Amino acid sequence: MRITARVDYAVRAALELAAVAPDALTCDRIARSQGIPSRFLQGILGDLQHARLVTSQRGREGGYRLALPPTEISIARVMRVEQGFLAEVHGQRPEDVSYPGVAEELASVWVAARAAYRRVLEEVTLADVVAGKLPGHVAELAAVESAWRSFGDDPA
Numbered sequence: 001m002r003i004t005a006r007v008d009y010a011v012r013a014a015l016e017l018a019a020v021a022p023d024a025l026t027c028d029r030i031a032r033s034q035g036i037p038s039r040f041l042q043g044i045l046g047d048l049q050h051a052r053l054v055t056s057q058r059g060r061e062g063g064y065r066l067a068l069p070p071t072e073i074s075i076a077r078v079m080r081v082e083q084g085f086l087a088e089v090h091g092q093r094p095e096d097v098s099y100p101g102v103a104e105e106l107a108s109v110w111v112a113a114r115a116a117y118r119r120v121l122e123e124v125t126l127a128d129v130v131a132g133k134l135p136g137h138v139a140e141l142a143a144v145e146s147a148w149r150s151f152g153d154d155p156a
Contacts, residue, residue, distance in 0.1 A: 007082045009036045010044045014078045017054065018070035018126035024063030044082070051081040070130060076121035086121060087114035 012034045016025060027045055031038040045064050048054040055067045066073065076086055087110065089097045094110035123135050134142065 003079075004083065006040075006044060007079050009034070009041060010048060010082045011075055011078050012036065013041060013044060014048065014053065014066070014073065014126055015129055017064060017066045018073070018130045021066050021070050024057060024061070024065040026063040030064070047081050048078070053078065053081065066126075070127035071125050073126045074122050075124045075126070075129070076118060078126075079121060086117055 013030050013036065016030045016033055027042055028038055030036065030045075031041045045054060045056070049056055049064070052067055053073060054064050056062070056064050079086060085093060087094055089110055094107060094114050097107045097110060098104070099106050120138050120141065124138055128134055
């Protein structure tokens with residue numbers, strides 16, 4: 001799993017907005033709070049606005065705010081704004097990939113991996129993260145000690 005800086009920043013900005021919803025925050029305030037370069041964040045907020053997840057308002061009471069309640073915005077939805085498909089193989093959806101011979105079943109592995117990835121990211125909302133209350137199965141996965149270690153760190 002690889003999460004780009006742009007995706008990470010988009011999710012963190014959305015979380016800042018979720019924490020103050022329905023109020024607004026300026027780009028500079030979000031940038032300072034999360035340690036994100038302001039110019040970079042402006043582009044990300046523009047992407048989120050274009051995707052209709054964020055609205056903006058000018059003026060003294062201006063800034064950015066979520067266009068929907070935080071309970072209706074999944075982490076996956078924010079991620080897709082910046083990266084498109086959650087999982088792809090050479091620019092294709094996993095179900096559209098086929099391999100010859102002994103690698104034939106590999107396409108099913110990619111589909112299963114995407115399903116597991118989506119099961120977490122589709123079901124966790126901005127509100128869940130802000131409240132610190134992840135859905136049960138997600139919290140269970142995060143609590144597994146081996147989830148916090150690199151594969152090569154396994155002492156077994």
